[in-house]
Amino acid sequence: MAEKKLYDAAIIGDLATLKQLLQTNQHLLDVVSFTSCLKNVLHIAIKKGHESVVAEVLKINPELALELDSNSSSSLHLAAARGNAGIAERLMEIAPEMCWWRDGHDMNPLHVAAVKGNVAVLEEMLRLDSFAATARLHRGQTVLHLCVKHRQLGTLKVLVKELGDKDLASAKDDDGETLLHFAVRTNQLEVLDYLNGSVRGLRLTKNSGGKTALDVLNDSFRNASTYTEMKTILKRFNSRPIAVSLPQFAEMTMVAAVLIATMAFQAAVSPPGGVWQETKTNSTTGEIIQKAGQAVMATEEPRKYIQFIQVNIVSFMSSLVAILFLATTGSSDQWIFPVLATFSMLVSMASIGVTYGLSLILTNPNMKEFGWRNSVVISVCVFAGAMFFIFVVSSFRSGTGRVKRFVKKAAGPASCNFV
Template identity: 30%
Template sequence: MNLQGAIEADDVGKLYSLIEEDENLLDHGSAGPFPNTPLHAAADKGKTKVAMEIAILKPSFAQKLNRGGDSPMHLALKNKHYHTARALMTLNPALIRVRGRGGITPLHFVAGKIGDNELLELLAEFLYACKPSIEDLTNRCETAVHVAIKNHNLKAFKVLLGWLKRVDLTQILQWKDEDGNTVLHIAVVEEQLEIIKLLIGHTDVNAKNFQGETALEIFKDSHPSDNQDVARRLRGRSTPNLCLSEYFSRELTSKEKYEFFFGSGDATARDIILIVATLIATATYQAALSPPGGYWQDSSPSSNPLANSTVATTNSSGIAIEKPHQAGDIIMKSPNLYFFSVVNSMAFFASIGTILATALPLWPRTSMVYISMVILGVAFTFNLVSQFPKSEEVPGLLLGYFNLSLQVAVMVVPLVVWGKHLGIVNRIDPPGRHIHNLQG
């Protein structure tokens, strides 16, 4: 039995017997730029056991293309040997990204192939095993979503859309093919109303293709009078889009100026800022709990006739009478107390404001950070005001209002700055093709 016979029989034992006889067995006929390797032959016939052994012995074979522009995984998929394709994927998930003829990857292939539930499950497994595979484009700049829509594969589109939502990559729906068409443009051209309805809310309805047409304009040309509900949804906002050149020609937004000034645009600097801000917030909160001088441990006698006085004095026998106080009041004297409270509060709220501003670009995933910082700010204010001397109730209330105003400022200012930034960035109409965008 020769090598082809071992492949046909899916006999791993015979394969190794042949290798013992000729250690270069697998290399015969596998040279050249586009070889038809033994792995190609095994995958083409769905001989999973032998295919896996050859892929382990010769990992490079799995990424080579034959003269037809197919990798072993492409051949397995084309011949519906899904078990073999799945086995190769478990061996090396990067095989999902191998580009074959036309730049089509295995992910593109399963996204465009209308089949049974097993094929849909394989599509989901590909996405789960190799997240970056969604970035890959065909030679026509098509994503897997483009391919699914062009092939009217509604089930595959739903799998892709659900996955993009879960991994927060719906921005890929904005990517354009070689004609400047987003997936929404394609869905309108192909008259796939169900897909159009699913896409609205996740794509920019004002995006134009390279012919200068929006999805609504294409829809009106093909549906001049009917489907008014879809037309209404496609109208979207009237805000004009910006091309990249127009965006780069503009002045920096307030958010971008903030990033350059504080260095938060750099990942390393951002980590340092967060660490320092957290340390300052911890130190200032602790200082509010344990102010210099501490607290009175007991209350002054309630029978003291000078209970409402704010200064220490002496009685008729010349014995000093302590300043009126209650247990738990801060001991620090008024001028120092005011200065300490104001400066400590400003440092505390500046630090949590920095944390909020740094976390904002990742909203809504950082929503719990906002909630936690708000609760912490309220607790800080309540703690400080409740420990203020009862004889100085008015300054204590003023300090409470001052702290609340600081908390509102550190919450609202980052939101306003970020909102204005998004108002410009969300109008950009680039070709896409990169996961990292200008908002992150």
């Protein structure tokens, strides 16, 4: 009879009756089973949201918080599902390790709070132990996968903001599916829009079936009202962000920059035509005519040699500037540094081309009248032709893809058989 009164008091939140019963017999809390659910008094009070009853029970018997119900759910699981941040805080003070306990569905309390959309409890748990959010579930799904799967944009925003973990946001489950796949499969435009604006480095990747989120959209949601908007957003993920390309870009460009700087330096210390091997003076006036170590062309063709040195300096300095920007790129994901490095490299490559042309003019008698202006024109034409070729190839590949999609759409699923 006393046990029944105790449970009734826990269900309705009658703190006075509960205190009176426990003052008479504190061992009533040791009774675990209630009907067929194997829930103790604390579990009942948590599920009903009676914070004062929970506080009284925990004060008398805090070890009761460690008991599991018939679903292997801890008291913290129940508080997370209920959404009571105050109760969750009390429980975590008693047993913080409960943040890692798994219930019968293989979820820890943080997962439960995320699935139920209980932001306040989720924030309290992240404050205590954010590492529990990295625990994987069945089929390798993350807590972010769960948020999208159960349409909980609010808890998704909290987790992305508090964790700030790009790797977690880009994680795949055992089927190779990302948050983008899940958002498309559940037709959630608002999730895609949020991910596009808030998560950096997220890209379209293929799942184990070889399909990207855009492929899934085209296959299953072409007639949905959100199709056009979702397709537009997904195409933004398809473009490779500059931060993803930085390591490979920096490595290749650094090699080229060092090579051009070496060539420019070598041209300065070993100029075309060589250097004078000995010093000669005018026998009459004693004036130095040529000095050992100086460039022969500086004496023979001073005007052209000055032009050669000027262009060579530009090539050398622009290569050093490119190296500086590339070194800065390694410790920053700002787009301005690789852009400046690319511009410096273009200047350096053009300058070394002009240096080559002037070297031919200085050393080849048949090219005396060629002039440095022609060297500049040739270098500019070569670079312009190369850039035009790159543009044409890129446009052709893009156009070919569009043509293939158009033909596939026009052909449709039907096929023709000829006898």
